[in-house]
Amino acid sequence: MARWEPEPRERLLRAALELFEEQGYDSTTVVQIATRAGLTKSTFFRHYPDKREVLFAGEDLLCRLTADGIAAAEEAATPLEAVVAALQAAAEAFVEGRRDYGPRLIAVIAGNRELRERSAMKEAAITAAMAEALQKRGVAERTALIAAELGGLAMHRAYALWASPANRSEFAELAQQELAELRSAAADL
Amino acid sequence: MARWEPEPRERLLRAALELFEEQGYDSTTVVQIATRAGLTKSTFFRHYPDKREVLFAGEDLLCRLTADGIAAAEEAATPLEAVVAALQAAAEAFVEGRRDYGPRLIAVIAGNRELRERSAMKEAAITAAMAEALQKRGVAERTALIAAELGGLAMHRAYALWASPANRSEFAELAQQELAELRSAAADL
Known part of the structure; x- marks a missing residue:
């Protein structure tokens, strides 16, 4: 069984x-x-x-999907291209039937400090999984950390858009667009 | 009183x-x-x-110091220069008498899941404080988020170095050097 x-x-x-x-x-x-x-x-x-x-069951899945996505990215992929692959792989967790839970989950978590802490830990865990997978590809530690942070930011922001009632775009598309915008915003550092 | x-x-x-x-x-x-x-x-x-x-009392202080540091940075400062100012201001929390607590705090937190979650929240709060202070200076949202994430990474890594028993450098110096190395590592994204 x-x-x-x-x-x-x-x-x-x-x-x-x-x-x-x-x-x-x-x-x-x-x-x-x-x-x-x-x-x-x-x-x-x-x-x-x-x-x-119950609210954070997605953590393990997202860690696995993003790490596997990075591991499976083309050998010649830059760190940020590998992160794009991670976000595309993560889209498997953001299927249409789950979209309606999004705003409800966000509201419940926002209303409770313990849940906000757990949520911060979840985001840190996913970012760490991406950074580790990048280092396994030979990406230098600091570059891996930054690429993973950008991936985490893109995931967080794309999720908020994807989960908003008016939005009908796919998660993968939103995440890739967000990562590209973050990349271009980094030019103004 | x-x-x-x-x-x-x-x-x-x-x-x-x-x-x-x-x-x-x-x-x-x-x-x-x-x-x-x-x-x-x-x-x-x-x-x-x-x-x-008791273990996280530094959160409010660090949020305030970093936000004030950014607010007080020169008008012409780039976002990353403002983050340097934040890290220099944060050094006030890392005085010599506190250094010996560092490895002990790190070990106690690492050994308990609830404390690790709280710690993730603390780091997220400091990063959010920096991002908000940068936006108040007119920095665009995404650029502010990335600059704040780099500042958070630099603070985290500089703290680990500063708290390691063999290290005798000042926190401000370690943090500024770490931020510079992160910046240069970002060129390989």
Whole structure:
């Protein structure tokens, strides 16, 4: 049997978001989330270690996608071209069905200090994953760090655009455009 | 009466660090920290909201110093020159008597996930303070974000060097040199 079942994870995320919105993050328990999702507490814990991680399950996926994207970039790619490959690979995590969660996730996280801290850690982890993957390609440490920071900024900004209700562009397109604009803004340093 | 008394704050920091090292962060209580510092619990809470914030009291100071440094930079300064001014102003927080806490703080934070998250948030807050101060000078948003990220990287790396036992250089010098090297590394993007 496959241990990874997308359906329960999705149901738990939907239930958690609803409850966090209705009654606040602090007042919501794992049992309430499981019940709302029509699942048991033990099913919850098969998928997430605690209620907070329901909101940050994308971290591991994004670290893996971006690192793999960089590793798979053409040998002749510049560091920033490898970061473009990372952002294109990351788009797999930003599929159409998830777009509507975007503004809701952003609002729930913004409203709670613990979640904002966790979110800062998530962004740092993704940036670190990109920097490490760049160094594995032989990119010098500082150049890798800067390229990864630009990639992180592009991802953050593209996500906010992608998740905004009026936007219908693809994440990959938004991220690539954002990275290009950041690159050109860096000329004014 | 001045509400800010450096002496008790310093004693509480020293006591907290000792206890976190001896018995772990999770097992240490506010009462234990206050007792070890020869102070009362209510004195503790006059200085810090909880045991965790003892380790991150520098955040507000660093946000203020860097933002003020940028605001006070010469009118003709480029964004990166303004960031140099921010790092020089930040050096006020890295005085000689604090250097020995450096490796101990780094080790305690590295050993606890909650503290690592808080630390990521601190770095994000300082970077955001610099970006905001740059925008107030009229620097375009994306350029301000990149300059602030470079400043944050330089501060992080200079701090690690400054706090390493073998190092006797001044923080300001290390940070300025690091920023210059990051700038030159950015040419290879």
